[in-house]
Amino acid sequence: MTHAAPGARAPADRREAVHGGVRVTAAAAAGFYGCLYGLDRPVMALYALFGAVAMGLLARIPGSGRQRAAVLLVTLPLGWVLVSAGTLLAVHTWSAVAGMAVVGFCLAFAAVAGPRAAGAAPGLQLLYILPSFPPYEPGTLWERLAGYTLGALLLTASERFLLPVPPPGATYRGLLADAAALAGTAAEQLSAVPPAGPQRGTTPDELAAAGERLRPSQVPPAERPASAARTDRALSHAAGAVRALLGQLAAMIRAAPPGAARCPDPASAALLTAVADACARTASAARHPSAPSPYGAHSGDPPELRTAVETFQQARADSDEADGGRPPAEVLGRRTAVLAAAQTTRILAAAVDVARGGRRPRPLFPDSDLFSYADAGALALWRSRLLGHLTRSSVQFQNAVRITLGLCAARLVAGAFDIEHGFWVLLAVLTLGRSTAVETWSTVRSALLGTFAGALAAAALIIGAGPSRPVYAALLAPVMLTAFAAGALFGPAWGQALFTLVVSVAFAQLAPVTWQLAETRLLDVVTGSVIGLACSLLAWPAGARRETVRSMGRLLHTTALLLEETTAAVLRPPADAEGPPPSTLAARHALRLAEASFAQYQSEPHSTAREGPHPDFHAVDVTARQILLGAHWLPYDMRPRDGGPGPRSRTWARQTAAALAGTCTRLGDRLLAGRPPKTPHPEPAEPAGPPDPDDPALPVLLDLDVWFTGVRSALAPALAAADRPAGAPDSGEHPRA
Incomplete structure (x- = not known):
């Protein structure tokens, strides 16, 4: 985790850093004092303290207080x-190392499950690390479990209240609902003739911002x-679709002549009206997930929109107007854009x-x-x-491999050399x-x-206070509060110094x-730092x-x-059923x-000059x-009844x-090779001629x-x-994702 400079933190971030320190301190201090001075159980006190610190400080569970408390209870x-x-x-160093390999990899690899699992993993790692060092005392297991449970429950209550x-x-x-509603508004505007005089409609910039x-x-x-x-995958899928839809509608707004009818073609206007209605219903469905489906038993495929698309496709396949002639090219092009937005x-x-x-929508692209x-x-x-x-x-x-190698190496070194307080390594x-x-x-x-500064301060404190437990008891809570807040506010130097105290x-x-x-604390941190740095140098250092x-x-x-x-x-051709539709699984x-x-990559700091293609x-x-968007619906586009495109168009x-x-x-070859180009790459080659304007499949060809x-x-x-030379500046190289 990177640490922002203190001055770069927003007031809300600074406030939350202090509040987080208060919550962890309250839970850790309550568990430690209660077990040590109330129950006279030092082992239980230690695990109550580190249980709260592990899941409250080392773990970075995202979300609100209620969400964090739920994750703590689940874990x-x-x-x-x-x-x-x-x-x-x-019991043995090698058994502890083997366990560290399994636990370390599984917990680190849990990042594939999402931010909550990734955030909880470091704290859970510590729950294995702390008891895996001598002395080997399985008889104290109940005290360790009781202490951890108390610390975790106190932290849960602290996060919640x-x-x-x-x-x-x-x-x-x-x-998602807001974006879908805005898309519906834009589609409705595109389907109507703008009123005379000054007007204020949805702009392409507003659509882009919603996406x-x-x-x-x-x-x-x-x-x-x-x-x-399935729910998360569907939400991510819906977000990608609505962002694509917003982009399509923005392009149509830009292409519309100012002050003129944005969609003078009646067929396109009718389909855009159906799109607007479907977007409004979809926005309501997204905003109220427990309400009855606005589509009834149609599995999420709006029946009115599906009917409008089929009617629209049939009209395009026939390519006939009321007067028996083919529509102008600009009308066909507009219809193509409208159909893409509808799909x-x-x-x-x-x-x-x-x-x-x-479940799977049917009959949407069956x-x-x-x-x-x-x-x-x-x-x-x-x-x-x-x-x-x-x-x-x-x-x-x-x-996961990098973290596991580092933890296993650290556990092996700590066990082989019998390092005191080796879990600090x-x-x-x-x-x-x-x-x-x-x-x-x-x-x-x-x-x-x-750590060096903290070790000096800790040594001076121990020498000055001697064996006086009341002094240490009085200092623990304020030192914890300062350490937990300062580490989040000012970076690892302050955090390590105060945590040593x-x-x-x-x-x-x-x-x-x-x-x-x-x-001992200083030597352990140095040992762990050297091992971690070595792993970073050996395993994917870039x-x-x-x-x-x-x-x-x-x-x-x-x-x-x-x-x-x-x-x-x-x-x-429509009658040719040979071959399955293209599979998008590998591409997705x-x-x-x-x-x-x-x-x-975006979360890591970058150098302005790097080797290789940019x-x-x-x-x-x-x-x-x-590419995926077209692959999803173009193969299911309605073809002309008399066959497919002609030879020239093919x-x-x-x-x-x-x-x-x-x-x-x-x-792709250039990126995989990892070498800068010797000569500029040509623009995509353009074929000699456009599709045949008299082709009966012209609407489908325009879709392509x-x-x-x-x-x-x-x-x-x-x-x-x-094509930019290595080290050349590129302001758009690291856009926000």
Whole structure:
């Protein structure tokens, strides 16, 4: 976890840092004093103290006070298992190391389950680390469990009732509903003739801002739909659909002539009216998930919109107006944009219905794997998520391996050399390690300076106070409060310095100590820091950047195949049932891995000069989503009754798809190779001629053309960024995700 500079913190963040220190101090002090001085149980007191510190300070559970308290209660049985395992495996160093390997990897890998699991994992690690060191005393297990339970319950009550974190102002469902409602308003405006005189309608910037508010980085961690559960997957799916819809509507608003009828075509206006109605109903369904479905038994596919789409597609396939002639090209182009928005709205409505507890929408794209997760059980979804990240390509896997290696090495060193208070070595590895070697060194350097200062202060205190327990008892609570708040406010140096005082004051009450306790603390932190730094240097020292580059390259390769497969499916005549629709499973899996890498990459500090290509990761992500959006519905577009496109149009479509796929593949090759380009990359090749304007399948071909144009536009920034020389500045290289 990185620490912002004190001056960069908002007042709310500073206030919460102090409030968090108060909550942890209250729970830890109450448990420690009560067990030590009320029950005369030193072991129980120690575990009450560290149980509260582990889950309140080391763990970073996101959410409101109520949400944090719920997570603490849910993880309480797991804590019992970890304390028991640590106690029993402490019999031998090798058994403790083996247990550390299993526990360390499983808890670190739990980050794939979402922010809450990732936040609780470090605290749970400490619950195994603390009892896994000598003395081996299984007879004290009940005291350890009782102490931990008391500390955890006190912390739960503190999080819930003592200066609790208020709930967020807007939930993810609320943001999704707001975005869907705004999309409905924009569609309604597009379907009507603007009134004369000054007017104020929805602007493209407002639509873009509504989409940006749904980005994960703009949402509190506890509100992000990041787990493998069907509800979260459906909410994430719906967010992607509504953002795409907002972009489509914004493009139509920009293309509309000022002051003129935005949609003079009656067929398009009718379909936009159906889109507006479906968006309004979808917004209500998202905002009130327990209310009856606004679509009845139609599984989230709005019946009026589905009927409007079928009528619209039939009219386009017939390509006849009342006077018997084909509509102008601009009308056909507008119809293509309106149909794309309508199909995206159907996906949005279906995803929201699945998030409300529905199942796979039918008859929405019945042969598509778009909603393959909707019928899967919870175990199948979690198994797919876990197995999908058990790969060298996953940053969660890389982080779990790095953390596990560091903890196992620290436990082995502490056991082999019989280091006193060896759990401090592992605690240093756990708290000071970062995902890049540079950041780890920066953190370790600050922490060592702080620990040295804290050790000097602790030694002076122990020498001055001697064996006087009342002095230490009086100092513990204020020192804890200062340490827990200062660490969050001012960074690792202050945190380590004051935490050294905390442990010294606490241990001085458990047994007689000398100034050498502070020396032991300093040596343990140095040992842990060296081990953590070595692991950071040996295991993926550059953090997520290289993996992000590689994952974006693999994503481009996968979606390039999907481009050509989708085009081939669209070109098949309606009567030709040969071949299944293109599968998007591989592309969506590659997209999830790439986005996970990108999210970690954005959380890491960056150097202005780096070797290798400098892709615009956000542009690659948008390109992949643009390809997936077309692959989801274009193969199911209605074809003309008399057959598919003619030879000229087929050649055009295949050449365009091949050119775009080749560009994606070559850019992917460059990213996977990790080398800067010797010469600028060419723009995507344009085929010689457009589709045949007299082709009976022209409306469908225009759908393809709009799709190709969108992919080409999304890809252009990625090409420009990849062509930029190494070390050249790029203000758009690290956009918010």
